[in-house]
Amino acid sequence: MAPLRISIVTPCLNDARYLEDCLRSIHDQHYENLEHIVIDGGSTDGSAEIIQRHADRFAYWVSEPDAGHADALYKGLARATGDVVTWVCSNDLLLPGALARVAEFFAAHPNCEWAVGDGLLIDEASRVTERVWAVPFTVRSIQLWELWGTCQPATFIRRRALERVGGIDRTLHVCVDTDLFLRLARLEVPLRIPHFLAALRIHSDSQSQRHAARVRETDERIKMASGRPAWPAQLMKLAYRFYHWRYRGVQVLNETLRRHKAYTLGAPVWSPPTEQGSH
Template identity: 40%
Template sequence: MLVTIVTPSFNQARFLEATMRSVLEQDYPQIEYMVVDGGSTDGSVEVIQKYAHRLAWWVSEPDRGQTDAINKGFARARGEVLAWLNSDDTYEPGAVRRAVEALQAHPQAVMVYGEANYIDEAGRVIGRFPAAQTDYRRLRRGYVHIPQQAAFWRAEAWRAVGPLDPTFYFAMDYDLWVRLSMLGALVFVPGQVWANFRLHRDAKTIAADDRCWPEMLRVHRRLGGGGLAPIVLKYYLRRLVAPYIRWKRSRLFER
């Protein structure tokens, strides 16, 4: 099975090489790798050019942001399996092979996902993403628990529900998971760490987390969800505890 992986990037030169090497050094031979850069000016292009001979395609030009870059890459994809890896995250060795094995073991699954570590700017493990099994019903309730970095899905499912909604800045992955879960099972593979989710001061998860839940509510309302649904109540609870969450995350950078 050919696996297409797309890395969207913009001014992430300090992390980009680690990201690219984590893909290019996988032990699975059938990988089509693309890097879609938004016109970086920080040396990212030089990093990409260093590995250009091992890429299926790359470009560096202004775009409309991360979602647009991902869609641009997948529009060229030839793989039977798709994934994207942001330019500050990394795969663990063997991740792609294990994902393909999981899809082969679960022919009913439209997507599989494994565990993911939280890592800091230096690549040190500082925690574990709370990954867990979910499905359409639980996703609609706000029970997501899918580390995007460790998710791989079938291209035929993408063609049925894609591309990503370009109006989303943060929750385009949640929107995709909901749409994929309408087609079939999302299968979690516990005990296998497939990826590393980098937390740093400039990361969207840190800098713009307050935009995530309102976008998730847009998905909820688009599907006819009401105002008293669990996901709405979770949104208001999240707003209440947001100062504590920001404080807790800030302590990660004091280590």
């Protein structure tokens, strides 16, 4: 039997600083049934040239103006043919062995519609700043929790489930994952893949940092539209604390029981290649 087909979409716009490492982290998985799709929004910083150097590794790639992050994801996922899909943005990374673990997990759980793995937060130099332990979440926990526990590139979705909930809302410019995950959570609470799968980069030029006010406003609008109770501010604060400390309890327990030493805080998770453009 052929291994599970996994489709990864990488959206990019003027991210040459991190793009090479992102692509290498995916290709160095050496996963034989990978479909990698790259959608570049017409970069002018050298990103398109980096993509061209890796072109033989892609099922499809394009560099042309688009309507933004959500539009790029929409276009990429529309071309995906994998059994399971995700997206890894051009400044994020997959961790070694991630795709093999994802394939093994979904093969062992054929009825699982989507799953979340553990992840890392990293800085500009790819140093680990925080571990993010995946916690299966419900619609209510997403609605009430400002910083609910998941690492987006460590989240993998059956393509049939993505299609069932309507896919990416291409009208959004931010909070695409919050919107999609709320709809998926109504379908099924995700299962947890007990491995570190990906690293999410937080840096001053990232979309979430540059458009922080817009992110907060859109996040609030999405959650209210999804049916979040219009509770008084004090009650909302109590609800948030409940979910926050419930999550922190899981984090502390995991840290204590597993004593995971593979990814040390402050240590680099990724060493830049010495030769640009080699495969």
